[in-house]
Amino acid sequence: MKLLVVEDEVKLAEYLRRGLTEEGYVVDVAHNGVDGLHLAMEGDHHLLVLDGMLPGIDGLGLLAALRQSKQTPVLMLTARIRIEDRVKGLQGGADDYLVKPFAFSELVARIEVLLRRTRPTRDVEGTTVLGLADLELDLVRRRATRAGQRLDLTAKEFTLLTLLLRRQGEVLSRTEIAEQVWDMNFDSATNVIDVAVRRLRGKLDAPFERTLLHTARGMGYVLEARDE
Ligand code: CA
Numbered sequence: 001m002k003l004l005v006v007e008d009e010v011k012l013a014e015y016l017r018r019g020l021t022e023e024g025y026v027v028d029v030a031h032n033g034v035d036g037l038h039l040a041m042e043g044d045h046h047l048l049v050l051d052g053m054l055p056g057i058d059g060l061g062l063l064a065a066l067r068q069s070k071q072t073p074v075l076m077l078t079a080r081i082r083i084e085d086r087v088k089g090l091q092g093g094a095d096d097y098l099v100k101p102f103a104f105s106e107l108v109a110r111i112e113v114l115l116r117r118t119r120p121t122r123d124v125e126g127t128t129v130l131g132l133a134d135l136e137l138d139l140v141r142r143r144a145t146r147a148g149q150r151l152d153l154t155a156k157e158f159t160l161l162t163l164l165l166r167r168q169g170e171v172l173s174r175t176e177i178a179e180q181v182w183d184m185n186f187d188s189a190t191n192v193i194d195v196a197v198r199r200l201r202g203k204l205d206a207p208f209e210r211t212l213l214h215t216a217r218g219m220g221y222v223l224e225a226r227d228e
Contacts, residue, residue, distance in 0.1 A: 001115060001159070002026040002183065004045040006036030006062065007077065008054050016049065019104050020111075024142075024155035026183035033057030040066050047114055049107070052078040052089065060092050067093040073114045077102070112140060130165045133225040135204070135212060137165055146208055156181065157200050164213065164223035173220040197221055 003025045007013040010031060017027045028043060030036035033056035040048055040062070048066075052059035059076055066072065076089045076097040089097050095114050098107060116128060116139070130137045134147040142158060144151040153161065160181050164172065174193050182192060197213070205211045214222050 001046045002028070002044060003047050003049060003111070004028045004030065004036070004039055004043060005049045006030045006033065006040075006054065006059070007049070007051040008032055009051075015104075016107075020108075022155055023108055024159040025111075026181070033059070033062045037062045037065055040072065041070065045072055047111060048072055048074045049111070050074050050076050050094070052076055052085075060088065063089075063092045063094060073117075075107075075110055075114060116140070130162070132165060132168050132212060132223060133210060134208075135165070137162060144204075146204065149207075151203050153200070153203060156196060157203070160196060160200060161204065161223075164221065167223075169222065169224045171216040171219050171222045177220065 001024075003020055005013055005016050005020070005027060007016065007029070008031050013029050013031060017029050020027045028039055028045065030039050033054040035056075036048075036050070036054070037057055039045075050059050050062060054062070057065070059078075063074060063076075066074070073095045074093065076094040077100055078085060078089065078097055079100045086097055095117075096110055098110060128138065128140045130139065135144070136146075137144045137158075139162065144153055144158065144161060160177065163177065163180050174190055177193050178190075181196075201213055205213055210225065212223055212225060214224065214226070216222050
């Protein structure tokens, strides 16, 4: 999942970038409204975290311009607590807002809710648990289990497994994995991906009888329950 943070307070922007990256998101950052709008229009972000008061174009202006062509979910950050300002934001097309200062955990929770609401997947409406054979992934609690046993995954491993599970049965190329999970291009990420897949296998498959994560030689990786 790829997020765009538009925030002119550099320290806060950096704090959000680091925190959200640790949560497993791929994060782009812009420090003013003009760059933010450009990135939002050009990019393929799943959600925007948008500060209200920005140099250049302010948050509402950016939102209005964005909404003419894109429906990317927007979570607005605002220092203003006046009700009419919140209403303006929501009328302007924001999907949710958070008043500064906020707790990081609340930001993450609201992002999760918005992504769940808008996620264009083949999941059954409202489903937040993905599964394959005895593997289960709880997207909200960010927990993975096999045969009821908890898998101790890092944030990146969780993101990688989520991607593989959403697209189960499909061979995913290293290029696609690099872009979706690391926001890197293939050349610089090949080794990173192979190492991450090996680590994931050690946790996902090694302790269990049935192998779920398979290598498609020369093509990439596929998660599926094969008859053995
Ligand atoms: Ca600001």
